[in-house]
Amino acid sequence: xxxxxxxxxxxxxxxxxxxxxxxxxxxxxxxxxxxxxxxxxxxxxxxxxxxxxxxxxxxxxxxxxxxxxxxxxxxxxxxxxxxxxxxxxxxxxxxxxxxxxxxxxxxxxxxxxxxxxxxxxxxxxxxxxxxxxxxxxxxxxxxxxxxxxxxxxxxxxxxxxxx
Ligand code: HEC
Ligand code: HEC
Numbered sequence: 386x387x388x389x390x391x392x393x394x395x396x397x398x399x400x401x402x403x404x405x406x407x408x409x410x411x412x413x414x415x416x417x418x419x420x421x422x423x424x425x426x427x428x429x430x431x432x433x434x435x436x437x438x439x440x441x442x443x444x445x446x447x448x449x450x451x452x453x454x455x456x457x458x459x460x461x462x463x464x465x466x467x468x469x470x471x472x473x474x475x476x477x478x479x480x481x482x483x484x485x486x487x488x489x490x491x492x493x494x495x496x497x498x499x500x501x502x503x504x505x506x507x508x509x510x511x512x513x514x515x516x517x518x519x520x521x522x523x524x525x526x527x528x529x530x531x532x533x534x535x536x537x538x539x540x541x542x543x544x545x546x547x548x
Pocket of ligand 2 (some may be wrong): 481485487488489493499508509510511512514516518523525526534
């Protein structure tokens with residue numbers, strides 16, 4: 386394999402959803418076990434964590450974050466999925482909260498209540514319409530914000546373990 390191919394394979398592996406993410410509501414888990422000390426997950430990830438060479442690193446725990454987390458309130462099987470969630474949050478600008486949160490609350494709640502998959506496509510539960518299409522005329526996004534926000538909602542929908 387060429388270096389470029391290897392790089393792409395690694396990048397794709399890093400993007401794929403975590404093994405234990407299905408079924409467990411990672412956002413509810415965070416809110417129940419981590420939020421009292423750390424606040425909301427998104428701002429915590431953006432303010433205290435960073436992505437270094439494709440890997441999540443803490444400001445205090447620059448390396449060995451996974452080892453630290455195994456002894457820090459997390460059950461072992463959730464260390465990897467929670468780190469993936471935090472990594473995705475650390476690497477994205479907040480868009481849902483400023484643009485949509487005023488009407489729809491938190492992204493996790495919105496994903497639980499109002500979104501579902503139909504044929505692998507994220508759609509609104511009530512309208513049945515693909516989110517990506519719906520947002521062309523709803524929510525006041527700039528055209529270039531629609532794809533990133535749709536991806537964020539696909540991820541959050543996965544992270545809350547919704548069907
Ligand atoms: C009782 C309070 C408390 C709870 C509950 C708690 N934490 Fe922490 N957490 C801390 C403190 C204090 C630190 C800083 C300790 C250190 O750096 O050694 C920390 C550090 C961290 C760090 C590393 C930050 C850095 O800058 O390196 C991460 C990531 C983290 N916590 C995630 C979690 C997760 C995920 C949960 C829930 C499963 C959780 N914490 C629950 C108090 C808490
Ligand atoms: C001013 C309030 C408001 C804002 C801001 C807003 N929405 Fe909505 N949204 C609504 C209302 C009310 C509905 C239900 C009525 C409708 O279908 O238009 C809705 C419906 C939706 C639906 C369809 C849900 C379903 O069950 O079919 C999606 C998807 C959606 N909004 C996403 C977003 C996103 C993403 C943003 C931010 C970019 C956003 N909305 C911003 C008020 C708002």
